[in-house]
Amino acid sequence: MANEDRRQGLIVHLADLDETYVLKLVQRLLDEGQDPLTIIKDCEQAMRLVGERYEGREYYLSGLIMAGEIFREVMALVQPLMEQQLAGSSSGRVLLGTVQGDIHNIGKGIVEVALRCYGFTVEDLGVDVAPQHFLEHIENNPPDIIGLSGLITVAYESMKETVKLLREKRTPGQAAIPIIIGGGMLNETVCRFVGADFWTTDALEGVRICQRIMRKTIEKIIAK
């Protein structure tokens, strides 16, 4: 099978939720020296197809969850190679947590694996994390970026409380740590309400936001 056909096969079989086929194919592609970034790009295209099938009611929620699970497994397979490419240097430190009152963590789990793939050091505080707990953790161990996760509506208010507390208790003169909110039911309106800097409903988009933030941080340091 030609390389292009294999790549197409990856997209089609991931969109069809054929886990065994996808994982075997990814391993083979990696063994043959395929660039892991190309594999991730193809998976992203497949995930878009899954989203379209869910919107078209061809898939139920279980389809979305299974696709996420396969995607997470693919990311775990490509991670060692990505780490080699990054030569052990950390892209930045991200603190994650599902906010108080919410216990959902599937999306957060996918983001965590994706961030690690791109060289970020990730610390996860778990679920139902109180604003005070975020604050205490940050005071002891400040990250470059904070990611607040939440799926249900209750999370909006908890995110707002958390952002408010972190901003209020910031050391004077210290730059604010960028805060991203992530979850399936977010948009720009919620982001403005919460007072966060960025929002996303997509794990890889979340990674790209983190990369942009880190580029800007480095530019600022160089400019000084």
Added chain:
Amino acid sequence: MNEKHKVVIACATVIEEMLPLLPPDVGHRILDFGLHTDPDKLRQALQDGIDASSGEADTIILGYGLCSRGVVGIRSTDCTLVVPRVDDCISIFLGSYSAYRQQARSEPGTYYLTKGWIEVGDSPFAEYERMVASRGPEFAERIIRLMLNNYKRLALINTGQYKLERYRDYARRTAERFGLRYEEIEGSTTLVKKMINGPWDDEFIVVQPGEVIELARFFPTPS
């Protein structure tokens, strides 16, 4: 229009609780329960329902909460809109926003069921049955474990509006099957009654004709 007319637009599960209390002169429209997973579609369906109802009434009561911001951005050009200031229908069934907050804070990993949800069949448990049929038991088991990760309790809300035996039996069996603690929570019709009859006080958002329902109105700044 000389007389004041009210129309209710409600989700299929909420209307179950409203219908026994709805006076004959209050009209109603029912929207599909499945819309709750897609806020954009829910918003469009609500806006269509409001536009279609505007000739029939001067006040439209929405049997919804914030519902993943599905109600944010909707408006009526010539009717007053009334929507309970709650996260979603769980607060409506429990009788108030504070009752839900209390439950959510004390045990966030709770899956709530009511008669309506059981009958509509849009729950992880109903999806489990569909998955067993379409993809086999192994797949179904794996996905339901992911779906229910961090859930500890299954709570059946008893609003006192109907005989509960059948639903209680289903909820108990479901809890046992998936390793959740079963609990029956006392619901209340207080908020449903207020939705229909008023007073539309702090527990409600009242939006005048031409105004848009804004997200921030669900979370008023404490005075």
